[in-house]
Amino acid sequence: MAETSAAKKIEKLRNELRRHEHLYYVLDAPEISDAEYDALMNELKKLEAAHPELVTLDSPTQRVGGKPAEGFKKAQHSRPMLSLDNAYSAEELTDWDRRVHELAGKLPVEYTAELKLDGLSVALSYEPGGESGSAGTQLAMGLTRGDGQTGEDVTSNIRTIRSIPLSIPADRLKKAKVPAKFEVRGEVVMPAAAFLKMNEEREREGLPAFVNPRNSAAGTLRTLDSSIVARRRLVFFAYFLLVDGEYFAAGQTATLDALTALGFRVNPHRERVKNVEQMMKFIDSAEHTRETLGYEIDGVVLKVDAHGTQQRLGYTGRAPRWAIAYKFTARAAISKLEDIMITVGRTGKLTPTAMLTPVFIGGVTVSRATLHNADFIQRLGLKIGDWVKVERGGDVIPKIVEVVEDKEHPRGKRSFEFPSKCPECGSKVVRAEGEADWRCINVDCPAKLRESLLHFASRGVMNIEGLGDAAVQQLLDRGLVKSLADLYSLTEEQLVDLERFAEKSARTLLAEIKKSKSAGLASVLMGLGIRFVGERTAELLAQEFGTIDALMSASAEELERVEEVGPRISQAILEFFADKENRNLVKRLKDAGVDMTAEKKQRSTQLAGLTFVLTGTLPKMTRDEAKEKIESAGGKTAGSVSKKTSYVVAGEEAGSKLDKARELKIPVIDEEELLALLAGGAASR
Numbered sequence: 001m002a003e004t005s006a007a008k009k010i011e012k013l014r015n016e017l018r019r020h021e022h023l024y025y026v027l028d029a030p031e032i033s034d035a036e037y038d039a040l041m042n043e044l045k046k047l048e049a050a051h052p053e054l055v056t057l058d059s060p061t062q063r064v065g066g067k068p069a070e071g072f073k074k075a076q077h078s079r080p081m082l083s084l085d086n087a088y089s090a091e092e093l094t095d096w097d098r099r100v101h102e103l104a105g106k107l108p109v110e111y112t113a114e115l116k117l118d119g120l121s122v123a124l125s126y127e128p129g130g131e132s133g134s135a136g137t138q139l140a141m142g143l144t145r146g147d148g149q150t151g152e153d154v155t156s157n158i159r160t161i162r163s164i165p166l167s168i169p170a171d172r173l174k175k176a177k178v179p180a181k182f183e184v185r186g187e188v189v190m191p192a193a194a195f196l197k198m199n200e201e202r203e204r205e206g207l208p209a210f211v212n213p214r215n216s217a218a219g220t221l222r223t224l225d226s227s228i229v230a231r232r233r234l235v236f237f238a239y240f241l242l243v244d245g246e247y248f249a250a251g252q253t254a255t256l257d258a259l260t261a262l263g264f265r266v267n268p269h270r271e272r273v274k275n276v277e278q279m280m281k282f283i284d285s286a287e288h289t290r291e292t293l294g295y296e297i298d299g300v301v302l303k304v305d306a307h308g309t310q311q312r313l314g315y316t317g318r319a320p321r322w323a324i325a326y327k328f329t330a331r332a333a334i335s336k337l338e339d340i341m342i343t344v345g346r347t348g349k350l351t352p353t354a355m356l357t358p359v360f361i362g363g364v365t366v367s368r369a370t371l372h373n374a375d376f377i378q379r380l381g382l383k384i385g386d387w388v389k390v391e392r393g394g395d396v397i398p399k400i401v402e403v404v405e406d407k408e409h410p411r412g413k414r415s416f417e418f419p420s421k422c423p424e425c426g427s428k429v430v431r432a433e434g435e436a437d438w439r440c441i442n443v444d445c446p447a448k449l450r451e452s453l454l455h456f457a458s459r460g461v462m463n464i465e466g467l468g469d470a471a472v473q474q475l476l477d478r479g480l481v482k483s484l485a486d487l488y489s490l491t492e493e494q495l496v497d498l499e500r501f502a503e504k505s506a507r508t509l510l511a512e513i514k515k516s517k518s519a520g521l522a523s524v525l526m527g528l529g530i531r532f533v534g535e536r537t538a539e540l541l542a543q544e545f546g547t548i549d550a551l552m553s554a555s556a557e558e559l560e561r562v563e564e565v566g567p568r569i570s571q572a573i574l575e576f577f578a579d580k581e582n583r584n585l586v587k588r589l590k591d592a593g594v595d596m597t598a599e600k601k602q603r604s605t606q607l608a609g610l611t612f613v614l615t616g617t618l619p620k621m622t623r624d625e626a627k628e629k630i631e632s633a634g635g636k637t638a639g640s641v642s643k644k645t646s647y648v649v650a651g652e653e654a655g656s657k658l659d660k661a662r663e664l665k666i667p668v669i670d671e672e673e674l675l676a677l678l679a680g681g682a683a684s685r
Contacts, residue, residue, distance in 0.1 A: 081185065083319055087324050093276050111303060113270060113272075115286055118214045160226050160234075183241070191213075239255075303322060337400075348447075368398070373437050382416065383412035383414055387405070442581040464509075465512045485589050611645050615654040616654035616655065641660040647669050
């Protein structure tokens with residue numbers, strides 16, 4: 001009886017969460033706050049944890065899964081995902097419209113005009129089932145476009161996109177007049193806000209920024225860790241519906257209506273048009289509104305609406321004759337480079353920005369453009385006073401693409417020298433070998449301090465509860481904190497003088513700051529924000545050296561003996577502690593009583609000198625567990641098989657690594673033999 005009650009409550013919660021997902025991610029009409037949604041999700045997670053036998057694949061809790069064992073497998077498309085022919089002018093559209101009418105004969109010719117989304121095309125297959133075995137349907141597979149014939153199976157990542165339904169109930173199928181087995185095709189895009197946030201995070205982690213939202217959407221969808229995909233907030237827009245491998249027989253307008261009825265997000269900017277004049281009117285409207293959409297488009301797609309006419313028109317070798325893409329031309333203009341300004345970002349990166357004579361491009365006045373880095377300036381041979389071509393294409397920020405030189409546009413005369421010191425704090429700037437960016441590594445640099453404080457206080461680092469955006473901003477505005485170390489000299493009198501701080505909240509924050517002193521060396525290393533030193537690397541360094549002093553005096557060779565620390569990470573650590581301001585910060589933190597010690601891990605040397613490659617599914621251990629055991633015993637793990645590999649550990653469904661091992665005559669062992677090696681025995685092979 002209790003299980004029946006739990007099942008009903010679980011299904012009620014699932015339906016409620018599905019409804020709110022649809023309202024938020026598809027209709028842009030949320031009814032509840034994020035906190036209320038999270039509370040419902042947590043309640044469902046607890047119930048499912050208590051009743052694991054009631055967990056279903058289409059539950060809202062199951063969107064994020066594990067990593068694929070051997071990367072993404074490939075699968076054949078039900079029918080080829082063709083590209084579209086392009087048009088760039090009203091004249092080219094007129095020619096296409098004429099050909100369509102000639103081939104259509106007496107069949108009706110009207111068009112649907114839709115925005116051409118600048119993302120990644122995918123195909124979603126739905127199979128009967130879902131919703132606890134109801135007569136509905138559920139997501140079975142998600143494929144990338146690939147080469148048009150074969151795509152990569154990225155289902156685990158597709159499931160994390162909340163505008164894609166994991167299951168569709170029978171009543172929606174009936175309303176859309178669609179059977180339980182069908183395929184949906186559409187575009188995965190990354191919204192501009194998510195793109196900017198992601199690049200900020202990548203900068204903080206010392207990773208190169210993505211160039212544009214399209215590249216980042218494609219890169220995200222091919223990420224092996226679905227939890228990363230979930231955090232990047234991709235959006236899916238549906239535009240094709242296939243049944244039994246054929247396009248929906250009711251036509252394109254009816255297809256979009258059916259997709260909406262099924263619960264998919266369909267782009268609202270669409271229109272029925274009859275001739276080229278109406279096409280161009282829609283195109284002009286789209287070009288004017290593209291800046292307000294919040295996601296990238298690079299044109300308009302025009303499709304013959306009637307299914308019968310589409311069939312009559314057919315296909316060329318690579319594209320349908322019944323559809324065409326009108327591509328927007330790159331928005332560009334010529335302007336004068338007045339100066340180059342260097343700004344210091346929150347991660348210390350020095351970014352050169354072109355200061356331009358204001359110029360009107362694509363509906364926006366542009367007075368600044370990115371220059372990327374010092375190498376880019378050198379490659380273009382830029383001088384102050386040059387005339388340059390400025391472009392606004394698929395990128396969020398305008399960019400300079402070339403120097404213009406002719407009689408009307410003479411070259412500038414003043415050369416530009418990239419600074420050797422930070423323009424904000426005067427510290428020496430560094431550039432890691434093989435990288436393009438110069439950086440200020442002074443943690444207390446005023447340009448970086450706000451971000452440094454938020455990172456230092458965040459959960460999983462020093463964990464100072466209550467030190468959020470508003471509090472940090474006030475501390476900076478009042479001049480109370482000019483360094484991370486200043487946190488530990490704050491007083492109750494100073495805090496109660498801040499907005500929204502009473503005696504109780506001031507005491508609570510001071511208690512949190514005091515508690516953070518005992519967070520330990522690994523947390524401090526993360527809090528210092530050393531490039532490439534994340535949670536795992538900080539933990540490994542802490543276990544290896546035991547004290548901050550031992551780490552600060554370590555050589556590159558000693559650093560690189562630490563597991564997962566290579567030349568790039570060791571260089572970043574050495575540069576960080578070579579900076580006088582950073583060493584002074586460490587001293588001040590130490591003087592404030594911050595614990596900078598850790599228990600040194602006594603590592604086994606049982607497998608020292610041996611390198612293992614894991615492939616397939618092991619019967620008792622996950623691959624991560626096996627990797628941890630090997631590394632704890634002094635061994636190393638690698639991602640690919642080479643002559644340096646000592647053993648390949650093979651489980652069920654072992655992939656190409658097993659074939660490579662046999663080709664190179666590398667010993668292959670199973671889980672049992674690995675455990676024997678770990679126990680001090682020998683493998684039987």
